[in-house]
Amino acid sequence: MALMRLTSPHAHGPMSTQRVMQSVLLATIPGIIVLTHFFGFGTLVNILWGSIVALACEALALKLRRRPLGFYLKDYSALVTAVLLCIALPPYAPWWLIAVGIASSILLAKHLYGGLGYNPFNPAMVGYVILLISFPIQMTAWAPPRGLGELPGFMEALQACFTPSAYDAITMATPMDLLKQNNSLLIKDLWGQYPQFGRWSGRGWEWANIAFLAGGVWLLYQRIFTWHAPVAMLVTLGLLAAIFYDGGSSASGGSPLFHLLGGATMFGAFFIVTDPVSSAVSLRGRLIFGGLIGVLIYTIRIEGNYPDSVAFAVLIMNFAAPFIDYYTQPRTYGHRKKRAGE
Amino acid sequence: MRKVFDFHGGIHPTENKHQSVRTPIADAGIPPELIIPLSQHIGAPARPLVAIGERVLKGQMIAEALGFVSVPVHAPTSGTIHAIEDRLIAHPSGYLAPCIVITTDGQDEWEAHSGVLNYRTLETADLISIIRNAGIAGMGGAGFPSAVKLSVKADTPIETLIINGTECEPYITADDALMREQAFEIIEGTKILQQIIGPKSTLIGVEDNKPEGIAALCAAAQGTNIEIVTFPTKYPSGGEKQLVEILTGQQVPSGGLPSEVGVVCQNIGSTVAIFDAVVKGRPLISRVTTVTGESVREPQNFEVLIGTPVQYLIDKAGYQSEKNNRLIMGGPMMGFTIPDTGVPIVKTTNCVLAPSEAELSTPPPAQACIRCGMCAEVCPASLLPQQMFWFAQGKEFEKLEEHNLFDCIECGACSFACPSNIPLVQYYRASKSEILQLRHDHEIAEQSRIRFEARQQRLEQAEQEKEAKRAARKIAAQQRAEAAQESGAEDPIQAAIDRAKIKKAEQQQDGAGDESELHKLEKAIASTAKRLTTATTKLEQAQAEGSDLVGALQTGVDKTREKMAVAKQALNDYQQHLDTRSAEQRPADAAQSAIERAMQARTTEAALSPQEKARVDLKKLQNRLKKTQATLLQSHQNAEEAKVIEALESTVARLTEKINALQPLLNTAEDA
């Protein structure tokens, strides 16, 4: 047999892009289970429908761009985008809302920029923000957590998705909204007054956050990403919350635990901030990137008009990522100076 | 325990080392034919000393070193020279190279040789020359001549001598086997190196995955001041720069040599070779090579004669060609595939790897870069491989250099880690050679531009000089006319004086030209010298890193050397020319003698008959013709400008015409 000529290295590590994406998908499972437990089948239906739309959009885009379908579909990136966006959407969202969101993510945010690896913005968050701005009512309609009302069954969830007009949605303000709107009650009293609050944060929300945290830690352990961005984000968010907690007065911004385990904090920290494509690359860069996202999340939560702020914070920092990269280039071996920024 | 340092990045590929160290080093024996490349290392190839058909003895020098960065080649066993011709050799780009082919006779008959048991009595220079004459070149990596590495300048103090026993590439165990079996030789060889270099401390760096080798070394080093330093296994800790950082905490400056931080590195294999050369008088004619991979039945280490064809060697280990689709010389991270099993083992061949498809599978097609940064995390040079990949795709060479592409040691860690299977190193290699090629082209273009400008300048200057001469002649003619008017007739003496004056003035002008010409030549030499030094440092660096560019750089250095020689010769010639000229024509005297000649001519002329006058004229003309023709010939040889030649040719034509015109006159006069 003729000998093959290949250039070194001949060995390859165990990591593959498929494996990265599959791991991310797997790591969302505990969070999805907890969400389903507390808010019913809405999230699951979101994900099912969203995935179908995502694969169709991806196939369409690949076809238009004349790329081999099988090869690119196999990288699971479209599926990851879909799952992440659908987790962020309110349960029992109507089908068209999901479709519009997914299409914006895959077609606009990803393929218009040249496909996987070329998108400067996190596709799931682009889709989310487009929906939030275009359909604020649907986007802020969260179901009440288990125990505060009837949880719809799977069929009802399907009905809510595909014949939304026939479905009578029960919604409730989220703890994040309640805290923001509060200006008269002490934190302690606020907790007493509204059943949406749980032990540390929102009822159900706190467990969902813990589940996403667990998934994130598993990903860290699998070396899918480094700790820098998520830890930096959680630390700045926690610090700011601690500084402005002021013991729980009526003007309080909420306790650190409320913020860390509330809203989309953990989901954002481990599944959104860590998106490699749109984040900073160097380790120092990731520290800055994550840290600033934490600051932005807190600021927008307290000062902004939107219920949660992870998506905005991430998109704003996506803008900044190239600059962060530019100023945090590592010092090459044998060089005295860093290349840029001095 | 000595403090060891960590280096950035690194990976942990599957080691697969145990397979080949289960049995001791085996003797591969004498193959029927040995193919010995004249160049097995960086630097100039050796020059054959033998003729086809000649019988050679084991250890006999069959090719001598040519130049400083060159090592001689010896016959690995006795036999006859079968051919001296181009053969396929093991090289990343797989090309033909001059080789000496020996048909072995199986007698393994040694040439008379002897070593120096008590090497302490030897001078440093003698030791270095023994090492050089034994043909020892680095036995891992690029194969830099050891003697060159050891000849450090007196003004660079060497603090630390580092013996590299890291062997961080997966699969390879050649150094490990040496440590287990020849620890004494390693330590003695190291002592010889100590004697040559005189370092403050001597460290043998070994990765902690070789406990047996480490134990053997420690035992052998007892009572010496040689320290065995172990550190965690991580690829590529055996890279020279990484090892220096691990052991000293210092980084070798970019583009520099380890000696700049007071370190000299040598390979374990080289210490044994040095011991053999000095103590036993045995040149480097064999080495330990690992043969491993799932396509050989008995992976093991062999003592192999240099020049042994790969086929012969892998057959000894039970090669199963049906399982194998690529043969790698070196390890899986930095080794290169060989085109054919006929290529010979050379001094730098530490491993022949015959993997099965399952073991090292054909890489799947690359996917998009997801900017995960895993490549940057593992890069031991702290580069940004993903950015460089981006720029390499877009052929943005300036950006690539800004991102320090040339600090990439091509270790392959980035490609190994990349989840998208992007062959990053391949991009870097291609970009590097493209950049070097561009630089080369640019240099050539620059040179021809300089040459063109110089010529342009010369032409202009010549034009100006001509103009000046013309003006001077005009003035002289006027003066002459005036003088003639005054004296009523042209006075040849006055004319001669005038002419001499003009000539003197012209020569002075020429002199100015001389000076600028001289200056130019000197400047050319200075700039060539500068280029030569930078090229040499680059080369040394590349050699130290074992980079692929060494070949290209070497030719660069050689070319620059040649240029230097040419420039020096030119300067020399010119100076000589100046000397002879000034001896010939001392301007003051010239004027004087011209006057005298003219006076003499007048007196003789006055006494001549017309025939005689014609004859004299003819002779004069013939003389001038001869001279002009000689100049013309010379100009042709010097390939001077067309204009000059043209002018000379027309002069010749004119003179011939005049002579032809005079001839009949003379004849008739004689007839009469």
Ligand code: SF4
């Ligand atoms: S490891 Fe590969 S995919 Fe990841 S950033 Fe580097 S080149 Fe891109």
Ligand code: SF4
């Ligand atoms: S091959 Fe070059 S860029 Fe890649 S890891 Fe090694 S030194 Fe870094």
